[in-house]
Amino acid sequence: MSGSACRGRVAIIIGSRSDMEYAERAERVLREAGVETEVRVLSAHRDPEALDRYIRENDEGIDVYIAMAGLSAALPGYIASRTAKPVIGVPVPAGPLRGVDALLSIVQMPRGVPVAGVGIGAAENAALLALRILRVASRCSDGG
Numbered sequence: 001m002s003g004s005a006c007r008g009r010v011a012i013i014i015g016s017r018s019d020m021e022y023a024e025r026a027e028r029v030l031r032e033a034g035v036e037t038e039v040r041v042l043s044a045h046r047d048p049e050a051l052d053r054y055i056r057e058n059d060e061g062i063d064v065y066i067a068m069a070g071l072s073a074a075l076p077g078y079i080a081s082r083t084a085k086p087v088i089g090v091p092v093p094a095g096p097l098r099g100v101d102a103l104l105s106i107v108q109m110p111r112g113v114p115v116a117g118v119g120i121g122a123a124e125n126a127a128l129l130a131l132r133i134l135r136v137a138s139r140c141s142d143g144g
């Protein structure tokens, strides 16, 4: 299901360098499908100005965002508040609650700011979901 070549650009944004292993797992799936992918370390909590700037300067060319964060994961929701593009949130199993805190932060978004949450640490599923979104947008060569 995930094997067809897809055009499109997916931005993977992580809240900290310590989340990098999850970004790399998603990146691998997307690259195998031929999707242009970039990974950025940008935090809504720690440096909202830099995150705003990145979104402002790149949003037009980005099709889907994957945002990964642990602890109090504001990052996916914050990005969703700044773009009309789909945002997939990945709770990272960091800290004493091992991602339960991040999971709840990501799925309990207020109305009007949608984030598609996947399971704790589910980096590959986030990438596969991004591919399905690209397929619906006819960005894949299998005619979907």
Ligand SMILES: Nc1c(C(=O)O)ncn1[C@@H]1O[C@H](COP(=O)(O)O)[C@@H](O)[C@H]1O
Binding pocket: 014, 015, 016, 017, 018, 019, 042, 043, 044, 045, 046, 068, 069, 070, 071, 072, 073, 074, 075, 076, 092, 094
């Ligand atoms: N949840 C967020 C945000 C955010 O939501 O903006 N920024 C960083 N973080 C998370 O803090 C955890 C610990 O970060 P450090 O390891 O840098 O202390 C990481 O999992 C990161 O995603």
